[in-house]
Amino acid sequence: MSRFLFVVPPLVGHINPAVGTAAALAGRGHAIAWAGAPGLLHRLAGPDAHVFPCAPDHPAPGQAARVAGRTAELRGPAAFQFLWESFLIPLADHMAPGIRAAIEEFRPDVVVADQQTVAGGLVAESLGLTWVTSATTSAELAEPLAGMPKVAAWLDGLLEALRGRIADGRGTADPRMSPHGVLAYTTRALLGPVELPEHVWLVGPSVSDRPASADFPWQWLEGAERTVLVSLGTANADASGPFLNAAAQALSGKPGLRAVVVDPAGCVTGAGENILVRPYVPQLPLLARVDAVVCHAGHNTVCEALWHGVPLVVAPIRDDQPIVAGQVTGAGAGVRLRFGRADARRIAEAVDTVLDETSGHRAAARSVGRSFRTAGGSAAAAGRLEALMAHCP
DSSP states (O other): OOEEEEEOOSOHHHHHHHHHHHHHHHHTTOEEEEEEOHHHHHHHHOTTOOEEEOSOOOSSTTOHHHHHTOOTTOOHHHHHHHHIIIIIHHHHHHHHHHHHHHHHHHOOSEEEEETTOHHHHHHHHHTTOEEEEEESSSGGGGOTTTTOHHHHHHHHHHHHHHHHHHSTTOOOSOTTSOSSOEEEOOOHHHHOSOOOOTTEEEOOOOOOOOOOOTTSOGGGGTTOSEEEEEEOOSSOGGGOHHHHHHHHHHHTTOTTEEEEEEOTTOOOOSOOTTEEEESOOOHHHHHTTOSEEEEOOOHHHHHHHHHTTOOEEEOOOSTTHHHHHHHHHHTTSEEEOOGGGOOHHHHHHHHHHHHOGGGSHHHHHHHHHHHHHHHOHHHHHHHHHHHHHHTOO
16 A cells, blocks of 8 residues: 645635545555645545645635635736746745645655646655645646747746755756656547657546535436536636626527526526526536537636537637647637637627537537547546556665
């Protein structure tokens, strides 16, 4: 039996893939512990999860961006700078003492650190531990800063200063890409022809079963010829209003169609009778019952939709989303819209396109989904970690 410590940020889309991998390891007899936000981890990983508190819980789903402090207008390089300076680096400073304490008490054989909890990799390396990156988005695999050397140098400087503060300056590895191994929750079918080193393992999405929530009106879906899910994820409530209202307008009154619109901020008004507006939905079981998804190209939502063979309309807002949106369209599994220009007409046309069987988007989505299932997901990730342990001294 080995001991694995998962270090995760207080973000649902980053915790869920790790939950599947941790469950697969636990099922094989290994000991699992977590370092992160206790309330969120107990909700997602289970009430009996062994959690070392070292990150703040967000007050509610959908509040991540608000807590981070970004406004709807902040996108592109400015959003990237704000993300690191005002969220990820402060989060690392905050989590580092708790991560160190968790390692001292739990004594893991391997630390599995999410790509956005860079303190996990820095602290583990400084203590001479084997550590693996959990890459819950494929954006870093595409080297997004390769054409922006000044931005890359700026980020390197931030990370080196952080290394000095929380790891006594020890180590040289990029905390976003462990040299021991990178669990990449995607496949070539979505990622495309990106050159990767051998220690990047394309294991496919780690999708674990989640029960169909009893408080969702499942009977409302019955009798629809087509069903569409509209969601901008849990971290974009600040930017969601105009887009969600345009989507509700676009889909209202369409014959034979019903749509579920996820509206955590309560900003949708005037939706038609065929539109169900909810602050939160049980996304994974719902995806098994829909025919198309309209979303922001968040990696978690995209992978869960394609897992079910569902084509997408993607309207990326910021961060890794433009890269993921490019992967969706490159795979032929969806249509891309410009978020700021996505009015009701454009959204309606895009949804009609992906719902049209002759467009090829559904066939492409199913093809990507088959590649995900073949890759193995959480079982493959657990196997990679076990194989790594077999070669550790």
